[in-house]
Amino acid sequence: MSDSPINKYQFTLSDESKERIAKVLDYSKVIAHYGFIPFVLYLGWSSSSNKPSLFNLLSPFPSA
Amino acid sequence: MSGRFAAPEPKEESTFEQIKKAPIFAVAVNATLFGLGVLFIQSPLMDMLMVDSFEMVKWDELN
Amino acid sequence: MSQQQSTPVPITDLTKFTIPTLPGVTTAPPKANGFWSSNPVFSYLNDVYITISEHRKSLGLTNPGTIENLNKEVSRDVFLNQYFFTGLRADLNKAFSMSPVFQTSHTLSIGSNVLPPYAFSALYATDDYFIQGNIDNELSFSGRINYGWNKYNISKVTLQLAHGQPSMVQLEQDYQASDFSINLKTLNPSLLSGGFSGVAVASLLQSLTPKFAVGLEAMFSKQPGPVPPETLVSYVARYNAGNWIASAQIQAQGALVASFWRKVSDKVEAGVETQIAASLKPVNDPLLGTPIGFETAVEGQTTIGAKYEYRSAVFRGQLDSNGKVGAFLEKRILPTVSILFSGEIDQFKQSSRLGLGLQFEAAGNEQLMLMQQGLIDANGNPVPGAPQL
Numbered sequence: 021m022s023d024s025p026i027n028k029y030q031f032t033l034s035d036e037s038k039e040r041i042a043k044v045l046d047y048s049k050v051i052a053h054y055g056f057i058p059f060v061l062y063l064g065w066s067s068s069s070n071k072p073s074l075f076n077l078l079s080p081f082p083s084a
Numbered sequence: 085m086s087g088r089f090a091a092p093e094p095k096e097e098s099t100f101e102q103i104k105k106a107p108i109f110a111v112a113v114n115a116t117l118f119g120l121g122v123l124f125i126q127s128p129l130m131d132m133l134m135v136d137s138f139e140m141v142k143w144d145e146l147n
Numbered sequence: 148m149s150q151q152q153s154t155p156v157p158i159t160d161l162t163k164f165t166i167p168t169l170p171g172v173t174t175a176p177p178k179a180n181g182f183w184s185s186n187p188v189f190s191y192l193n194d195v196y197i198t199i200s201e202h203r204k205s206l207g208l209t210n211p212g213t214i215e216n217l218n219k220e221v222s223r224d225v226f227l228n229q230y231f232f233t234g235l236r237a238d239l240n241k242a243f244s245m246s247p248v249f250q251t252s253h254t255l256s257i258g259s260n261v262l263p264p265y266a267f268s269a270l271y272a273t274d275d276y277f278i279q280g281n282i283d284n285e286l287s288f289s290g291r292i293n294y295g296w297n298k299y300n301i302s303k304v305t306l307q308l309a310h311g312q313p314s315m316v317q318l319e320q321d322y323q324a325s326d327f328s329i330n331l332k333t334l335n336p337s338l339l340s341g342g343f344s345g346v347a348v349a350s351l352l353q354s355l356t357p358k359f360a361v362g363l364e365a366m367f368s369k370q371p372g373p374v375p376p377e378t379l380v381s382y383v384a385r386y387n388a389g390n391w392i393a394s395a396q397i398q399a400q401g402a403l404v405a406s407f408w409r410k411v412s413d414k415v416e417a418g419v420e421t422q423i424a425a426s427l428k429p430v431n432d433p434l435l436g437t438p439i440g441f442e443t444a445v446e447g448q449t450t451i452g453a454k455y456e457y458r459s460a461v462f463r464g465q466l467d468s469n470g471k472v473g474a475f476l477e478k479r480i481l482p483t484v485s486i487l488f489s490g491e492i493d494q495f496k497q498s499s500r501l502g503l504g505l506q507f508e509a510a511g512n513e514q515l516m517l518m519q520q521g522l523i524d525a526n527g528n529p530v531p532g533a534p535q536l
Contacts, residue, residue, distance in 0.1 A: 038339055053308045056290045057280040060269040064249030067271075070512045072243060078267075080239035080253040082509040082516055107425065107445035114421045114447035117468055121419030121451045122407045126391070133453070134415050 208326035211360030214350040215330065217383055218394045218406040221418035225408065225454045227463055230475045231489050234258025236504040243511035245518075245525065247273040259502070263287070286310060299323055303332075327353040328362075340371035352383065360385045401425035401443075414456045423447040470495035482520045483508040 033041070061077055076083040103109055124130060212219075223229050236256040243249045251269045256262035263283035270279045277293040287309035295301045303319040319332035334346040345368070352362030362383045369376035381402075385394040391409040406420040428444040431437060452465030459479040466472050473491040480486055487504035510516035517523045524530055 033339065041339060049308055049314055052290065052306055053286075053288050056288065056306070057267070057269050057282055060271050060278055060280045061251075063271045063278065064243055064247075064251075064269065067247050068244040068249055068511065072511050076511060077243075077251065080241055080251075080507075080509060082241070083511055107443045110445040110447040111423055114423055114449045114468065117449035118405055118407070118419060118421040121421075121449065122393075124451070125407065125409045125411075125417045125419060130409070130411050130417055130453075134412050 203326055206326075207357050208354040209357060210323050210325060211328060211352045211354045211362070211385060211387075213321065213323070213328050213330055214352050214362055214364050214383055217352075217362075217385055217396060218404065218408075218420065220392055220408040220416070221406040221420050221452075225416050225418040225452050225463065226420070226450060226465055227452070227473050227475045227489065227491075230463065230477075230487075231473065231491065232256075232259055232262060232487075232502040232504065233489070233500045234262070234502055236262060236487075236502065238504065238506045239509065240507065241509040241511055242515050242519070245515065247271060287312075327351065337371070342369075344369050344371040352385070358387050358389075360387075411453075415453065417451075417453040419449065419451040421447065421449040469493075 065071060065077060072083065234257050236254065236259065239253040239255075241251050241253075243251070249271050251267070254262065254266045254268075256264055256266075263285065266281060266283040268279065268281040270277075272278070275295050278291070280288070280290045282288045288307070290304075290306045292304045293301055294303075299322055301321040301323075303317075303321070305315070305317040305319070307315040313335075315335060317332060317334045318336070319330065322329040328351070330348075330350045332348050334348075336343065336345040336347070338344075346366065347368075348364060348366045350362060350364035352360055354360045362385075364381045364383065366379040366381075367376060368378075379398065379400060381396055381398040383394065383396045386392065391407070393407050394405070396404045402422070402424040404420065404422050406418065408416065408418040410416050423445060424447075425443050425445045427441040429438045430440050430442045432439045448468055450465055450467040452463065455462040461477045463475040464473070471491055471493050474489070476486075476488045478486050478488075485506040487502070487506060489502040489504075490499065491501075492499045508519050510519055514523070514527060518525065521530060
């Protein structure tokens with residue numbers, strides 16, 4: 021990277037590591053996108069007293 | 085002054101319309117409405133609009 | 148006394164030096180617990196800090212809330228903004244547990260421009276944290292995590308991810324002290340494009356008297372690339388007199404929001420809000436149609452509304468200066484079923500919008516089901532007067 025006065029104060033990264041960070045961000049986005057709700061359901065499932073089945077968790081109808 | 089003759093207004097605007105277009109008009113109208121709103125809400129009129137003791141309870145009891 | 152004064156004391160050993168203890172004659176001796184309070188400079192700063200905080204305590208100030216909630220009572224509790232919907236909708240909520248709270252919700256909707264045809268959401272909340280996820284039929288996802296470190300600090304993360312749309316991440320930190328609140332948040336922060344890009348907002352709300360608080364909010368936004376950053380500062384004030392609250396917000400760029408709220412009775416609240424925004428509009432030459440300059444255009448809107456809470460119904464109504472009349476009614480018709488009605492008529496444009504909804508509460512276990520039907524209370528004891536099980 022050039023050391024022009026503007027770039028001196030900037031947070032500079034090599035293109036390679038930039039690409040790597042972008043890739044990691046992309047993966048974490050996919051994980052959050054599809055893993056977040058299963059994670060919430062798991063938290064709730066593990067804390068509820070009667071451990072509802074997956075069908076009961078996802079069905080909107082009363083399951084008692 | 086000469087500008088008035090060079091570019092005449094497309095149509096003559098009444099004084100009211102001219103006032104209405106001024107930026108201060110919107111400010112004044114809304115400030116007045118706000119003031120009236122506060123007065124209304126603080127006034128006994130608002131207390132009289134409390135209908136919970138009368139109609140709606142009856143409606144609730146019907147169910 | 149005289150004996151000690153006559154014996155020379157090495158100047159380095161200050162602790163052995165006798166210090167006159169007449170109050171007000173000299174400065175108080177450094178307190179002898181630890182470096183921070185024994186060092187005279189820090190001791191002085193400590194004393195100043197303690198004096199200030201004692202003075203602040205003596206003013207009887209309370210936390211003023213956050214800038215985000217500055218006019219919450221009007222714009223979110225009384226007005227329809229949060230509640231209004233169009234078309235038909237059905238919400239099927241299902242509770243699995245009350246402490247910690249765990250519930251899921253299915254929302255079906257037809258004929259709305261805002262609500263997706265189907266959305267599923269799951270919520271889990273304990274005393275310390277809150278985690279919620281929402282996903283719709285197009286797999287657009289939004290998620291929220293709030294974590295309370297202690298009673299003063301809350302961290303919040305908000306995520307929005309959708310296919311073919313830029314993703315959104317917001318990190319937020321709330322600090323609510325005894326008489327002020329600080330909020331720091333950043334939207335899509337990134338350091339990858341050389342320097343900071345994204346939006347950063349910092350705000351402070353400080354109580355000046357037990358009822359009056361002032362604050363300011365500064366926003367900094369920078370797009371990636373050689374675009375100059377933008378900043379926006381707004382100033383706020385809030386007066387909370389218990390049964391009425393007045394608030395005002397002024398943006399340096401020319402916008403004003405003023406609101407007033409009053410609790411008329413236990414069940415009735417009323418509010419009025421005025422928004423005035425100034426913007427620069429290009430002026431075109433009447434003959435040539437070419438831009439010849441700018442003029443200030445001012446737009447304003449005043450809305451007045453009320454909220455009535457009844458035993459099994461909530462009604463909200465409002466009227467604004469642009470000729471819109473709106474109403475929202477939420478009525479519980481069975482212990483587990485509510486109907487929602489929302490309607491709006493635009494008197495000036497001669498148009499109207501309607502929404503009708505049903506809300507069902509279901510339970511994931513027997514105890515919650517009985518609770519929802521009003522047969523037992525939260526501790527599992529039968530409710531007096533309820534039909535026998």
